[in-house]
Amino acid sequence: MTRQIIFAITLLITLGVFSFTTYRLFRFFQLTRSGFPVRNIGKRLQIMLSVSFGQTKIFRRPVIGFFHALVFWGFCVILVGSIEMVIDGVGGVEKSLHFPGTFYDVIMASGDIFAFLVGISIVLFLVRRVFLHIKRFEGVEMKKISHQDANVALTLILFLMISLQGMNMAYVELQTRTGGDILGVYPVSQVLSGMFVGLPAESLELFYHFFWWSHILLIFLFANILPYSKHFHVFMSVPNTFLTRLEPLGKLTNMEHVMHEVQLMLNPEAAPAAATSVAAVSRFGVKDIEDITWKNYFDSLTCTECGRCTSVCPANITGKRLSPRKIMMDIRARMKEKGSLLIKQGKSFDDKRSLIRDLISEEELWACTTCNACAMECPVNINQPTLIVDMRRYLVMEEASAPGMLKTMFNNIENNGAPWQFSSEDRLGWAKDLNIKIK
C-alpha cells in the first residue's frame, strides 16, 4: 500500500509539472498567427506513417539513420511496457497487461530485444558525439549548452535502457529461482541473467525493485526535462509530421490581403467583393515572434538540432552565414525570451529587440537560394524556406530594405517586365534570322 501511495504521489507530481509545461506552451501558441487549416486527414496520416513510423527521411543517411530508426521503433514498443508499469504502480499489481496468448509475449520480447539495441545505439551516438568530430554538430548556433543538452538526454536514455534490461534480468532470474511463471518472453535478459546466478534471492528481489523504480522515475524525469530541451523532439516529431505543410516545396504561401489589394488597385470594378474581405493586417511578413504562424513555432519545438538541413544548405556549405538550423533555434529562443513577457505585460509589450537583426541578420536571410534542400532533408518535415521568405517580405514591404541589386531588379520588372534592364520590344530577339515561320 505504501508503495502505491508513493507511486501515486510521484505520478501526480509528474503530471502536474507536465500540465504546467503544456499550458505554458499553449499560451505561447496563442501568441502566433493562424497558418493553414488542418485538412486532408487521410494524406496526413499517410505522411505520418511513412515519415515518422517508416523513418523514410532519416534513412536518407542510411547508416546513422538505421540506428536512429532502431531507437525510434524501440521507444514505440517499450512504451507499452511503460504504460503497464504505470498501471502496476497505481494498482499495486504485477504485469497487469498480461493476457494469455502470444500477443503479450511478442510485445515483451520486442521490448526486451529493443532495450538492448537502443542501448547499443545510444552508446554509439554518445561515442560519436564525444570522441568523433562531426561537422554537422558544429556551427555558430551550436553553443556548449547545445552539446550538453544532447549528451544529457542520451545519457538519460542509456540509463533508461540499462534499468529496463536490469529489471527484466532480475525478474527472469527471480522467477526461475523460485519456480514462478515468467509472464512474457525476455530473450536477451534470459541470456544476460546469467550474470545474476551467484546472487542470493533477497538481493535479486532488491535489484528488481531498484531497477523497477529507477526505470519509472527516470521516465517521469525524462518526460519533464524534454520540453525544456531540444529533445522535446521526442514528443513533437510524430505530430509535426502529421501537421506537415502539404503544399509542394516550390510553392510559397500566398498573401491574400496583398492579392486583394493589387486586384482592387488594377481592376476596381472586377473585384468589389475583395474590398470587404481585406482584413486588417498588423504587419507584412515576419519581423518578430508574434508574426510567425503556429506551424513555424511547432517546427521550432520539433527541431532537435541534428543539422541535416544546414549540412545540405548551399549557402552554408560555401561559408555564408545562413544556417537553416539556426533559424529554427532562434525562433525557439526568441519565444522563450519574449513570449512570457508578452503574456504578462500584454500584446503591446516591446523589449526593443526583434527576431530580425537581434537574432537573425539580414545577411543570413539574403543568402538563401530557396533551393529547398533543407526542407527536403529535414527528417521531421520542418519547412525553413517559407519562413525565410516571410522575413524577407517584412524587410522589403515594411522597410523597403533589400540589397541594392535586388531593388534594381524590382525596378526593372516594374518598368520593363523583366528582371534585367532590357526593353520588352526586344523580346523576340531569339527569333531573328530563324528559318521558321513565326506566327
Next chain:
Amino acid sequence: MADLKARGEQPEYLFWVGCAGAFDDRYKKVVRAFVKILSHLKVSYAVLGKEETCTGDPARRAGNEMLFHMQAFRNIETFRRYNIQKILTICPHCYNTFKHEYPDLGGHYEVVHYAVLLEQMIREGKLNPDNKVFQGKRVAYHDPCYLGRANNIYEEPRSIIKAVGAELREMKRNNSFALCCGAGGAQMFKEAEKGDKEVFIERTEEAMETSAQVIATTCPFCMKMMTDGIKYKNKEEELKNYDIAELIALAL
C-alpha cells in the same frame, strides 16, 4: 499570339519563352534549338512576344509580394484574353510559378515543362534523336532545384540524355540531394553574400569530379551559373555546357 487571334486561330500551346530566353545571348540559342524541335514535331504553339512579362517569381522570392501580384495579375489577364489553357515552359522557375502559385490567384492552366514533353515524344517514338552523335560522350546532369525538389521531375532529363546516346554521369549530390547552382531565390540578380566560395564553383567542381565532358542543364539560371563556373575554372575546352534541348537538336 496576337496575330493568331486576329486570324481566329488557337494554338495548342502558349510557349513561354521567359526572360533568359528573350534577353540572355547564351540562352537565346537554347530557345532556338527548342523551337527547331517544336517545328520538327509540328507542335502547334505561339509566343506572346512583346506581351510577355515576368511571372513575378524573382520578386516574390525576394520578398516583394506586391510586385509579384502585379505581374501575375497582368499575365493572368493576358492569358484570359487569348483563352490560353496550356503553357509550355523551358524555365523551371516560370513552370513552378504557373503551376503552383497562379492557381491561388485564379489562374488555372495545364503547365508543361519541355523536358517532360520531349521525353514523352521520344518515348512515343515521335521524336527520334540520332544516338550516335553523343556516343561515348560523358554527360553530367545538374538537377535544377525548381524542377527536382520543387516538382519531382528527375527522370525525364536523364532519359533524354540516354536517348541521345550519351553516357550519363551522376555527380556526388544528385536527384533530390542535388546542390543548388546558387542562382535561385533571386540570387541570380544580386551579388552573393560574403562567404568562402561561390556556390556555382562548388557545383562546377563536383561536375568536374565526374570527368564529364558536358554538363547538361534544364534551367536558364543553372546554365548561366555552370557556364560561369566552367569559365572560372578555365575548362572551356574540356567541359561544355548544354541544355538538353540543344543535345536533342544536335542529334536531329
